[in-house]
Amino acid sequence: MLTIRDLTKTYANGVRALDGISLDIPRGMFGLLGPNGAGKSSLMRTLATLQEADAGSAILDNGDGPAIDVLRDKDAVRRQLGYLPQDFGVYPKVSALDLLEHFAVLKGLTNRKQRREVVDGLLHQVNLWNVRKQKLGGFSGGMRQRFGIAQALLGDPRLVIVDEPTAGLDPEERNRFLNLLAEIGENVAVILSTHIVEDVTDLCPSMAIVNKGKVLLSGEPNAAIAALSDQVWRKQVSKATLSSYETRFTVLSTRLVGGQPVIHVFSPDSPEEGFERVAPDLEDVYFQRLRQHARVAA
Numbered sequence: 001m002l003t004i005r006d007l008t009k010t011y012a013n014g015v016r017a018l019d020g021i022s023l024d025i026p027r028g029m030f031g032l033l034g035p036n037g038a039g040k041s042s043l044m045r046t047l048a049t050l051q052e053a054d055a056g057s058a059i060l061d062n063g064d065g066p067a068i069d070v071l072r073d074k075d076a077v078r079r080q081l082g083y084l085p086q087d088f089g090v091y092p093k094v095s096a097l098d099l100l101e102h103f104a105v106l107k108g109l110t111n112r113k114q115r116r117e118v119v120d121g122l123l124h125q126v127n128l129w130n131v132r133k134q135k136l137g138g139f140s141g142g143m144r145q146r147f148g149i150a151q152a153l154l155g156d157p158r159l160v161i162v163d164e165p166t167a168g169l170d171p172e173e174r175n176r177f178l179n180l181l182a183e184i185g186e187n188v189a190v191i192l193s194t195h196i197v198e199d200v201t202d203l204c205p206s207m208a209i210v211n212k213g214k215v216l217l218s219g220e221p222n223a224a225i226a227a228l229s230d231q232v233w234r235k236q237v238s239k240a241t242l243s244s245y246e247t248r249f250t251v252l253s254t255r256l257v258g259g260q261p262v263i264h265v266f267s268p269d270s271p272e273e274g275f276e277r278v279a280p281d282l283e284d285v286y287f288q289r290l291r292q293h294a295r296v297a298a
Contacts, residue, residue: 031200082152092137142173
């Protein structure tokens, strides 16, 4: 369990990236949803000991040893942590095997036989064994991300943080990567930071939505979806009238179907004639919270 309380961070330019963040993150997959600039990466970098928080606390308690103060005992955190940042660079002229061996040495795996067993096992786990001797510069985006997960799992971490890991991946690579994360999440706490709602819908039994440094919602995705039951309405409208609907109603999303906009509207009652009630999904929850937060902020 990772317990975060009242975490704040303001950068030198005055941007308040974290504004009293409080979360309880259990073992398993935890989805952190939010648009670009919501504060997700700032939170991830803080938990990964890459930057200081201004105030607040974060305590990592695995139940099998003393709890760790994430903000103050950085060396202890790093021994328990696996991290795949949003921009994970590799040495393009080095093979996957050689670079993972190098990372393993940096993680403290100095016994050669033990290190080789760990490295070989991880390459099998992320399905890169057959290409282990290829140079990383020739890897696809999905292959590089799977290599990134392999290095994050070195040292048997109890907390794994992955920041926007599926951005730019094709559907097949995305599915392969998400399946790998799901397997990892059976044994450790995995924080999946993303702006892709489907990633959280498919994987995460618990989640939070953040925006502008604040937690807008936390809990179980299914419970959040159920809370919107009977309050989401759909209608196909013309492009000419779309702005009118956006002015008069809480439009959650707009999609072009057959060249015409189809809107989802949040309303306890039918907005007007022609709307049909639809079952909500996590995307509706996500946009409803963002729209509500925007109104309050205004």
